[in-house]
Amino acid sequence: MNLERPNKLVEKSSREPKAMAADGSNTDEDVKIFLEYMEKKIKYTSPFLYTIDRVLKPIRDVKPEDYTPRLISIGPLHHQEPHLIPMEAHKLRLVKEFLYRPFNKATLGDYLREMKGYEKEVRQCYSEKNPLNSDDFVRMMVVDGCFLLQLILGWTHYLNGDSIFNETWMPHIMRDLMLLENQLPFFVLNKLCKLCNGESRPDTIYDDTRNFIWNFLRLGQDVMLSRPDSETKHFLDYARHLYVSPFLHEHEQRFIRRKHSATELKKAAAVKFQKTNTRRFTDITFDGEDGKLNIPTIYIDNSTESLLRNLIALEQSHQYSVKYVTNYAIFMNDLINSPKDVKLLKKDGIFEGQVNPIEVADLYKNLLKEVTVPYDVCFSQVYHELESYYDSSWYRLGTIRHRCVSKICKMMKCVKTKYFDSPWSLIAFIAASTVLGLTMEPTIASFKSLKQKGVAAVSHETGVVE
Incomplete structure (x- = not known):
């Protein structure tokens, strides 16, 4: 056998079946050829x-x-x-x-x-x-x-x-x-x-x-x-085997995730981020006593996205009942809403290498498009502990102010989206406010004049000279 010989395609069968007639007029030979073709x-x-x-x-x-x-x-x-x-x-x-x-x-x-x-x-x-x-x-x-x-x-x-x-x-x-x-x-x-x-x-x-x-x-x-x-x-x-912890139990729980970005967790709940000693995607843990979220470091280079995409595509097959890499991508996608989150995680050692915050944020944002997300969550215990810590963080230093400001900002954003979705809406609002102000000015002046006359009358009756 010559190693440098070009490939040859399998020869097509000389007995290609013709289309089967719908009226039942097929001959025994037609049926035989069709069955042979299907068996092959x-x-x-x-x-x-x-x-x-x-x-x-x-x-x-x-x-x-x-x-x-x-x-x-x-x-x-x-x-x-x-x-x-x-x-x-x-x-x-x-x-x-x-x-x-x-x-x-x-x-x-x-x-x-x-x-x-x-x-x-x-x-x-x-x-x-x-x-x-x-x-x-x-x-x-x-x-x-x-x-x-x-x-x-x-x-x-x-x-x-x-x-x-x-x-x-x-x-x-x-x-x-x-x-x-x-x-x-x-x-x-x-x-x-x-x-x-x-x-x-x-x-x-x-x-x-x-x-x-x-x-x-x-x-x-x-x-x-x-x-x-x-x-x-x-x-x-x-x-994939090297990225998954060998000591991980295949224990799944159903848990409704509440998404909090890395920046929000830090500001609203004083959560601290720390890189793990390993680089396995499954080694994500949360320490409720110290408020530390431990995440494995990932090195970012030109092939990182391709690697993650292919590992996730591999887990879409029937061979993997527990989709660990997919769950890692889900967890990171929850943490990263903007380049600010990437910068924060990079500062804490979670990202290394060629880290462009905008590109990394887009990477995790688009990684799960068209991917069937598993209903069961591998990191359900981490989500549960993190949520409990977040809900009980109201008394921690710095979190009260952040939450108040955050809620005010959300309300303002909601008002802007609902009522000022275009420049014309804002112009109309300013014009209406101006007209209303001009209309109310004489009324306010009249009210002040009446108030002064009332005060003068009372002063006259009581004999008080101003």
């Missing part, structure tokens, strides 16, 4: 328990570029797309380097034969039928799998000085590896790694992948003690 279609349909899917169209349409690979394709969903073809030469070069590694215990033929045996299982990991024929599909599995292994090993252990292993290329490659539609089943990497290492070190891929992801996502040191089980589905699923 059903045969190649992926099972319900697939692990790699397309991003739902309504979610993708919000910002398509955040779900589309820019530089490199992994797996069949974006395979051979024109703008990604230039990277294929670099992939093949790394595959060659992987095959000729000093400690590689397998040959190219060994990898091809091994993957041929898993072709059907790999195809069923995707939600849609792929048009690649058997040889090209196996070729894709070997090339992409060996490329990823060499990428992980080359970066983690600095095995070579390839031009890809630098700070210019790697952030873009890493960004593409974290896309839902750009994945290869993780067991493919595990099988290839076992062939490469032999039986002496069969499971090193889990630790090497963790170290590789940790380097680029700027996760906390506690992640280095974490290791997912053999059920890891793919690269993005591995990243």
